[in-house]
Amino acid sequence: MHLFLLLILQATAAFGQIDPAHCRYALGMEDGRIKDEDITASSQWYETTGPQYARLNREEGDGAWCPAGQLEPSDSQYLQVDLGRLTFLTVVGTQGRYARNSGNEFARAYRLKYSRDGQQWKSWKNRVGNTVMEANKNAYASVINDLHPPIITRYVQLIPVTTLSTTVCMRVELYGCPWEDGLISYSTPEGQLMMPPGYPIASLNDSTYDGQHEKRKLFGGMGQLTDGVVGLDDFLLTRQYHVWPGYDYLGWRNDSLVTQGYVEMEFVFDRQRNFTSMKVHSNNMFSRSVKIFSSVSCSFKARLITGWEAETVEFNTVLDDRNPSARYVTVPLNRRTAKSIRCRFYFADVWMMFSEISFQSEDTVIPSQMTLVVTSPSVNEENTISTTPKTANPSASDPPDDGNTPILIGCLVTIILLLVIIIFLILWCQYVCKVLEKAPRRILDEEVTVRLSSCSDTIILQTPPVPPRSSHATGPTNTDPHYERVFLLDPQYQNPAVLRNKLPELSQSAEASACGGGYAEPDVTQCTPHQCFHSNAPHYAETDIVRLQGVTGSNMYAVPALTVDSLTRKDISAAEFPRQQLIFREKLGEGQFGEVHLCEAEGLPEFFGEGSPLPDRDGRSVLVAVKQLRADATSQARNDFLKEIKIMSRLNDPNIIRLLCVCVSSDPLCMVTEYMENGDLNMFLSQREIESTLTHANNIPSVSLSDLLHMSVQISSGMKYLASLNFVHRDLATRNCLLDRRLTIKIADFGMSRNLYSSDYYRIQGRAVLPIRWMAWESILLGKFTTASDVWAFGVTLWEIFTLCKEQPYSLLSDEQVIENTGEFFRNQGRQIFLYAPPLCPPSLFELMMRCWGRDIPNRPSFEGLYQALRPHVNQ
Template sequence: MLCLPLLLLASLSCCSSSEVNPAICRYPLGMHEGTIRDEDITASSQWYDSTGPQYARLLREEGDGAWCPAGLLQPEDVQFLQIDLHKLFFITLVGTQGRHARATGKEFARAYRIDYSRNGERWLSWKDRQNKQVIQGNTDTYDVVLKDLRPPVIARYIRVIPVTEQPMTVCMRVELYGCVWSDGLESYSMPEGEMIAAPGHPIVYLNDSTYDGYQERRLLHGGLGQLTDGVLGLDDFTKSHQYRVWPGYDYVGWKNDSFSSGAVEMEFQFDRQRNFTSMKVHCNNMFSKGVKIFERVECFFKPRLIAEWEPDPVGVDTVLDDKNPSARFVTVPLSQRVGKAILCHFYFADTWMMISEISFQSDMDASDPIMVTLASRTTSEILPSEELNATEGTWWTTSPPAATSPWVAPKAEDSNTSSLVSCLVAIILLLLFVIVAILWRQHVQMRLETAPRRILEEDATVRLSFYSSRIVNGQTQIHQTNPTYERVFPLDLEYHQPITLLQKLPELSQSAEDSACSGDYAEPDITKCTPHQGFQNNVPHYAETDIVSLQGVTGNNTYAVPAITVDSLTKKDITVAEFPRQQLRLKEKLGEGQFGEVHLCEADGLLEFLGRASSEASSQAVLVAVKMLRANVTKTARNDFLKEIKIMSRLKDPNIIRLLGVCVRDDPLCMITEYMENGDLHQFLLQRQSRSTFTLSNNIPCVSCLHLLLMATQIASGMKYLASLNFVHRDLATRNCLVGNNYTIKIADFGMSRNLYSGDYYRIQGRAVLPIRWMAWESILLGKFTTASDVWAFGVTLWEMFTLCKEQPYSWLSDEQVIENTGEFFRDQGRQVYLTQPPLCPNPLFSLMMKCWSRDIKDRPAFEAIHLFLVEQMDGSI
């Protein structure tokens, strides 16, 4: 019987499928077993060598028993444990444990977040289906807590980031669970999903709500989402699995009349060149509501990303079904075509087309590691999935049924007799293997039926017992000099659960925080108070930044960037090309700061330099903004300028100003960025009136509410991109938004350096120049800058736009009174003053502004939600 798995593996090679079943894809990935090597586990910091990242292995107690970041973990700290899996994995589960250290440990993580990356450069923050980032962790140092990632993560790199409400020491041991992502799909791009709004019926949202790429003009680029989460949509698309989400959640859908070509175009990019055999698409077919599977699909192939699409596609016509409304997989043969990217056109058969899952099958050059892994394990090693009994509201633990094997083959569509015979043999061998697995599992269950286990609503807690048999020779107690991590070898090493911790850090009460942070609101010391931010299950977590100073030319900070992000970005060489300095012609000085100046210039030959020029436009001059660093600045300012260049070079979003080139071979150092034809948004709106019959008949420059809404939507889109990178802008306002043709908007950062806007900034005790009229109360009083404080500034920016910038925010208050008003927000006794609703502003948008100015961070909407709301307002206004 030992050779049975190998025979099974060989016989299945003809008909293996890369579909992922999240209920089965729950194998430990190697932290405990050691297949993940020490050098692949890194961390942002560590207390000592004996608490380094290599000791963060679940159920192991080498060193001092766990990974522990250095010092007391503060609520605003971002400390992480990073694991490199060396290839893409489909990760469904995370297990965590505290530092027990042979019954002497006292540290564990009460909560944590997950960041992930597929390439090591672009990092994303995991969120559940309710948009929450914080995962509840351990309650003691003894138990292992398992948490399902719903939705799952497809990544090579994983960062586990402990989160705390108050300063405390934290230690962690970790295991990841999942399986190899054998599809090899790295990203798909497609049009944004639409919604169905019928009178008298709930709105059905068919957007890809878990997509982790970026959006540009209703097109999704560079990410993965619901089409690769392993969850199949139900027959009735208006219902979803038990996620407590909106109707239509499981599907991404499009309407026929939204596409002039009658087809939806989707592009798929893979980790390497592959020989594709088929594509499986799970579609809805509820024809009674105008939904059918696609009528035809045509797929083009590209052997390399820089190559052109091959001209001859693979085309397949489907057999439409008007009798069975069940959702189903449609298998598309891909004729052994080779490519690293695939472009498919899915043609409509009815009013709507809805897809919930897409997977690809391809011939592998070598044996697939996941098949080897599965063949060498018994079914009992798969962690159980958790399913919610919707009727009784209870969680049940279920082992995967024997018939639900990760080796179930797709239906053979090839008439080749030998392939059919091989698959039949594989099925017979599979049945034999399943029988053996069932017998083995029954044997294991008999041994474990008395093991304590309790299943909670989102986790399984497993008690450990294998340490009870460990014996240590000698009776001497050995203590480290550091009292926090104490290595003790007691006489009795029986592994008992700790009853209570002997020492516990005191809880930080709200009254203590109030007294620590109260004082003179007119001149607050923003360096002394640390914000107290809690986390709850129903609260979205805004990632706070370990701020790195990027002084640039203004002498003040604009983007606040997490230190971990700076490290990952600045370790790479500058990829922006050197632009010939002699081809820059100065037109106007836009502003200046402590370390340099910002100039408006004409750049000759820039389009040709960027590879965008046609023969007619190659010599055309382009307006650019040039930041110049003075030659006599300090070494620190010079290094910060170079850091800013590196970070700016990686900001690539249609609504963020792009870095076009640099001049760094000699002094003065320069960075060349985009500049828009119509200048900044503040001046643009200041020179215009509200659109009316009078302004139109007299040719007075004007804007409509729809134009304002269009520009606000673009600002929200750009801020959503920055928030996805954990960047905090800290100076969002109309003066920092540039306007191009057709009301296009790009967010910039040089408003602070312009004398024109010196009245918008307030100097506190000669140390900091702050845009207090745009700042959240916690930013002014506590020095706390987060994505949530950017949301507050967005609300003020929106208010500016609907006043057409004719009035400064809180114009009736002095600067000192503005700061005193933030004190009223802090005290929250109902005496705070808000900006009033502008006459041009519709009620829904003013309601959005008020939500942005919520006193509590947790009550402010995220930029993703703001952008979605504004898009819906746009659709309703057209």
């Protein structure tokens, strides 16, 4: 039984938090899981256009729901859906009435209202306050709108909006996943303004809260603490665009009137639950007087109408004054039963900031010790409630319990069966996870054409008919028919372990293309994981990617084996720098055996003297990046670190990050490289708009098209230099391009080690992390990393630049679907999904990107060719 409970807790914890990027499953309008009686409307034109016909991609009745009469701009006709339970709703899809080419009515826009109890209705609005979403432009195409922020609800109303008198009809699908937390509201003091000298003003309020706001307190609603968006280490930075500094956090000051040493929050749930833990994501930027809470005290109520129980749960945190990273703090709640929880979070510094709070509870409510004890002294032992069966004969006055025995036995049998099913599912999931480590996930059953849009959250999906699956089809089947991804690819199943059997041309074409075309040295036949993955025969990713990243969590360049083996200690040309002159400023990231720090190097210009490689600093301090090997690193990691120093010491190009000096005379081993004032290119561009009259008039940070082209040329120049040395980068992206104040770019390899960009990497369980959205098909399917695969990544990097890094590549596809898409690139049957052409990108430049993403490796351009093609576009 203890094992059963442990397995239940593990399964519950795994689903205790929701990631909006992955919570995108169809909830049942199209496939009928949402019943007709759960779909209602304010009116209908005919019986055959009733609400039960408002199902996406279905054409029963007259093809859709249509409200009665012409819709006027002042009307509030609605379609209402009861989801049957609390749901985390992330996406809404709509269509018009097509009716087999006989209808042409659709809604061009709509609003959303939602309710968690069916009584109190709230209007949805996006993060900048808009309530209207764009919908359809014709009667047949599906339009998918992401909800930013997502909502937690059971009932949803879609209200078509029009500016002219017109007829509208709608078909709908809703996407999301069950809200397992059960939280239906939280109450908290309002957030406050932070006005630090020398920094932007941070507004730490709950901007999406949907409850009441009175007397500097929020109550009766939900907001940013439950939207699935986790704040960054620096609270002034945000994951959303066009919002203010501090947006992702709710924060309070210690000495304000509403706090008085602690912040009190109350949480109300849908029913009684046995709570195992509470997870609080808290900021810890102690350099700006922000720390996680020092302790927390939680009280419990089994019912809302009763008082708070006397016994509380206390928890003291371990404060961290060395690592400024934001983190989750898990508070054990000792399986206490409650429907409401009140927690007081005590300050450890001037400020306290939270971005997410979630609760984990057992599915079965087992009454805790407190609820069994009767505290009133006037109640005798006979009146005490007992959960154990009586052993004595019942008296004549006792009611017979024959009717309860079968119910009790049935409940016990049901519980046992549920436990057996849970154990079976956990074991099955573990087996499937092991299989998925070695193969891309199964490609799902439907195929769609996706048109991505850069300027909104709207995309168009046109779904062609799917032929019925034959009874002898092979490959794994969908184990959960109730959940289907929104963005679907190809029905064929791809497994790299059997690719050569299923696709005979792989062993020939991949061998010829992945190693040929002038991208691989012909004499390189045997390589280690830290060297280039050139070989004479195809080999699979699982044999090579185990050591993809370096010991500090960064990429570490790959070079031919012969070149590396010929290096010795005397090849380290970098000088020894006094480590006591390195002053720590910030931790940029970490890996398994090392860390990357941002430091100030005192006296570095004087250390170099005449001929210093440093640019003119105008008297300002010199910022450097310091890679440091941990004291507990293995001997292999130590050797790899020295090898990386040797490799870095050979690089000398204006557009490659430079190794300045080292600290290797004593432990810990350190290498000191350049660091640029403007940080990485991804962060720089994402905070800017394209130059225009409006940006000049409002002093909005901007870049010109010429700037973007100049950046592209510099990156191609740096990669041309690496290619000339047969160096393979393997992680080229804007996050790995640093920028100084003169817009000079230097290619680096810090991106993988930074928490800020963790979502850009796909983690293979127990093994490496891969930047799959930037990787060529042969790198994902075959584990081959060559200069040609760097060319592919360069094409994606260009795409990032000309979208101003406003979104992640393939942002509407999950990691698994990105992997599945690489199979389409290999098959080359016209089903692969390409990145769209950015609006800022000249057509000739997008054609160059498409050449970088060529299926046939020898046909991709070289970096020399890319540099020569881009250079004429820049005004010299």
